[in-house]
Amino acid sequence: MKNSTAIAIGGFDGMHIGHQHLFAELGEQGSIVVIETGYANLTPKKEREHFSKYPIMYLQLDEIRHLDAIGFIELLQSKFPNLEKIVVGYDFHFGKDRKYNFDDLKELFTGEVKVVDEVSLNGDSIHSHKIRAKLGIGDIKGANAFLGHNYTIRGVRESGQGIGKKELVATINLSCKDGFLLPKEGVYVTLTRIDNEEHYHPSVSFVGHRVTTDGSFAVESHILEGEVGNVEKASISFVSFIRDNKKFDSIDELKKAIKSDIAIASKELKLLQL
Ligand SMILES: Cc1cc2nc3c(=O)[nH]c(=O)nc-3n(C[C@H](O)[C@H](O)[C@H](O)COP(=O)(O)O)c2cc1C
Numbered sequence: 707m708k709n710s711t712a713i714a715i716g717g718f719d720g721m722h723i724g725h726q727h728l729f730a731e732l733g734e735q736g737s738i739v740v741i742e743t744g745y746a747n748l749t750p751k752k753e754r755e756h757f758s759k760y761p762i763m764y765l766q767l768d769e770i771r772h773l774d775a776i777g778f779i780e781l782l783q784s785k786f787p788n789l790e791k792i793v794v795g796y797d798f799h800f801g802k803d804r805k806y807n808f809d810d811l812k813e814l815f816t817g818e819v820k821v822v823d824e825v826s827l828n829g830d831s832i833h834s835h836k837i838r839a840k841l842g843i844g845d846i847k848g849a850n851a852f853l854g855h856n857y858t859i860r861g862v863r864e865s866g867q868g869i870g871k872k873e874l875v876a877t878i879n880l881s882c883k884d885g886f887l888l889p890k891e892g893v894y895v896t897l898t899r900i901d902n903e904e905h906y907h908p909s910v911s912f913v914g915h916r917v918t919t920d921g922s923f924a925v926e927s928h929i930l931e932g933e934v935g936n937v938e939k940a941s942i943s944f945v946s947f948i949r950d951n952k953k954f955d956s957i958d959e960l961k962k963a964i965k966s967d968i969a970i971a972s973k974e975l976k977l978l979q980l
C-alpha cells in the first residue's frame with residue numbers, strides 16, 4: 707500500500723456506483739483512503755474491503771479534521787511517499803468546517819488531481835444517504851441499483867425461540883451487532899451465504915419484531931432448499947421486498963403467509979437464474 711502512486715479519498719460507505727467510478731481511475735498501483743466518521747452502516751468497519759480489489763487505509767476523521775489543505779496533502783504524502791495522483795469526487799470537501807475542496811488540492815498538490823463528475827442514475831445523484839433512505843422504506847431494488855450490488859449484511863448465528871422448526875419453517879437466526887443498517891421491518895426475497903461457502907442459497911428472510919409470537923427482534927433466514935447443518939455465521943443479500951411485518955391472529959395464519967412468501971421468493975429467484 708505504501709508504494710501506491712494513486713489514491714481515491716472519501717467516506718466510501720456502501721462502495722456504491724459513484725465510488726466505483728473513482729476506483730476506476732486508480733490504475734495498477736492504487737489505494738483507497740477511507741475517512742472514517744464512525745457513521746458507516748452500509749459497509750461498516752472492514753466491510754468495504756469486499757467491494758474493491760484495492761487495499762484500504764483508514765484515517766479517523768478526528769485525526770484530520772483540524773488540518774488545513776497543506777497539512778492534509780502533507781499527511782497523504784507521508785503515508786504515500788510515491789503519490790502521483792489523487793482522485794476525488796465533484797463534491798469532496800475536507801479540513802476544518804469542510805472548508806477545502808478539489809480546487810485547493812489542484813492548487814497545492816504537485817501531482818495530478820482527478821475530479822470525477824457527478825454519477826447519477828435516471829437523473830438522481832447517487833449518495834450513501836439516499837441508499838440508507840431507500841433501505842429505510844424497504845426499497846431494496848432502488849438501493850441495489852445505486853449500490854451496483856445486492857445490499858448485504860453479516861451476522862453470527864444465535865438461537866431462536868425454537869418455534870420455527872417445530873411449527874413453522876426452520877430459520878437461521880442472526881445477531882447483526884456489527885453496525886449494519888437493517889432495512890425496514892418486513893419479509894424479503896434474499897440470498898443467504900453460510901459460513902465461508904462460495905455460493906449463496908435462495909432464501910426468504912424476516913427482519914423485525916416477531917409481533918405474532920414473543921415480540922422480540924429477529925433477523926432470520928429460511929433456506930428454500932431445506933435444512934442446513936451447523937451454521938456459525940451467515941450473510942444475507944437482499945434482492946427484493948415482499949411485504950410488511952404483520953401481527954397474525956394465529957400461528958396457522960402466520961404459517962400460511964410464510965408459505966406464500968416462500969412461493970414468491972422461489973419464483974423470483976428462479977426467474978433471476980434464467
Ligand atoms: C418468511 C417469514 C416471514 C415471517 N413473517 C412474520 C410476520 O409477518 N410477523 C411475525 O410476527 N413474524 C414473522 N416471522 C417470524 C416468525 O414469527 C418466526 O420465524 C417464529 O416466531 C419462529 O421463531 P424462531 O425461529 O425463533 O423459533 C416470519 C418468519 C419468516 C421465516
Ligand SMILES: Nc1ncnc2c1ncn2[C@@H]1O[C@H](COP(=O)(O)OP(=O)(O)O)[C@@H](O)[C@H]1O
Nearest residue numbers: 716717718724794795797798824825832833834
Ligand atoms: N455520485 C457520485 N458521483 C461522483 N463522485 C461521488 C459520488 N458520490 C460520492 N462521490 C465521491 O466519492 C468520494 C466518497 O464520497 P462520500 O461522501 O463518502 O460518498 P457519499 O456522498 O455517497 O456519502 C468523494 O470523493 C465523493 O466526492
